[in-house]
Amino acid sequence: MSNLFVSRSLDEILFWSRIMKEHSLFLKLGFNCDDTELINEADHFYKLFEAIETKAQNFTMQSDPRQIQQFNIEVHNAASMIWAFKRKILGLIITCKISGNNFPLLVDHTSREAAYFATRLKELNEGKLKPQPAAIIRENVFFLRIMADHAKFIGHLLDPSERKLVEQARDFSHDFDQLLFQAVDLEAMQPQSETVPLIDKLLDENRVSVKSLRDFKKSARDLIEACKIKSIIHPLLADHVFREAERFLQIIDLFEAELTGTNTQSIEDIANHGF
Ligand SMILES: [Fe+2]
Ligand SMILES: [Fe+2]
Numbered sequence: 001m002s003n004l005f006v007s008r009s010l011d012e013i014l015f016w017s018r019i020m021k022e023h024s025l026f027l028k029l030g031f032n033c034d035d036t037e038l039i040n041e042a043d044h045f046y047k048l049f050e051a052i053e054t055k056a057q058n059f060t061m062q063s064d065p066r067q068i069q070q071f072n073i074e075v076h077n078a079a080s081m082i083w084a085f086k087r088k089i090l091g092l093i094i095t096c097k098i099s100g101n102n103f104p105l106l107v108d109h110t111s112r113e114a115a116y117f118a119t120r121l122k123e124l125n126e127g128k129l130k131p132q133p134a135a136i137i138r139e140n141v142f143f144l145r146i147m148a149d150h151a152k153f154i155g156h157l158l159d160p161s162e163r164k165l166v167e168q169a170r171d172f173s174h175d176f177d178q179l180l181f182q183a184v185d186l187e188a189m190q191p192q193s194e195t196v197p198l199i200d201k202l203l204d205e206n207r208v209s210v211k212s213l214r215d216f217k218k219s220a221r222d223l224i225e226a227c228k229i230k231s232i233i234h235p236l237l238a239d240h241v242f243r244e245a246e247r248f249l250q251i252i253d254l255f256e257a258e259l260t261g262t263n264t265q266s267i268e269d270i271a272n273h274g275f
Pocket of ligand 2: 109113146150241244
């Protein structure tokens with residue numbers, strides 16, 4: 001149990017602290033050059049999450065779970081602080097107090113990822129290591145929305161002359177909006193919808209679309225790196241959204257494994273005792 005706690009905690013922190021560090025960079029690049037206070041704040045968060053990443057790399061599976069529990073609290077506080085910073089920026093943009101190149105939806109999106117990270121750390125410290133049916137549905141709603149946003153960002157940051165790619169991005173956006181609404185409907189039908197066949201179908205359907213979005217992002221990233229397409233997408237942003245799709249796929253597989261290992265259990269058993 002402790003081993004699982006240590007490995008899950010370190011896995012979440014290593015993945016999301018790099019993501020938070022990169023958000024700080026993207027936000028900084030989107031500010032006007034005279035918004036020096038905001039630029040400095042973004043730099044501060046970049047360094048904070050870089051230090052967290054390094055600290056996480058120095059822990060091992062044999063580390064004391066109590067130390068990890070303490071580290072989770074520390075990282076939770078950092079994630080909450082960057083969340084507040086992102087919400088402050090969002091407020092400044094939508095009240096026209098600052099201008100720049102950060103889309104409000106992108107800032108909101110990165111704040112949702114920070115909130116997700118903070119919640120995961122809290123759940124881990126509460127001992128919630130195995131996903132419950134309700135959590136699987138909720139997590140799919142979260143990630144489908146993230147994927148739908150990515151498709152929209154890619155579509156808007158590509159040069160308008162890249163007609164074919166813009167069209168493909170628009171198709172992905174539509175596909176993920178549909179999947180998102182399906183998952184939201186399933187969420188509304190809880191707890192009755194928490195059945196193994198329905199959750200299994202949700203995972204199967206999402207996996208197919210996430211795989212093709214992941215491949216689209218991978219080829220976009222490679223084309224951007226090779227300077228073969230016209231866009232204002234930072235190469236690191238292309239890689240960043242690719243990694244987040246990979247993460248969703250890993251989570252889908254993890255859920256699937258938990259689900260198939262419990263085929264003989266009734267859904268009440270699962271709801272009462274977990275997978
Ligand atoms: Fe992100
Ligand atoms: Fe994202």
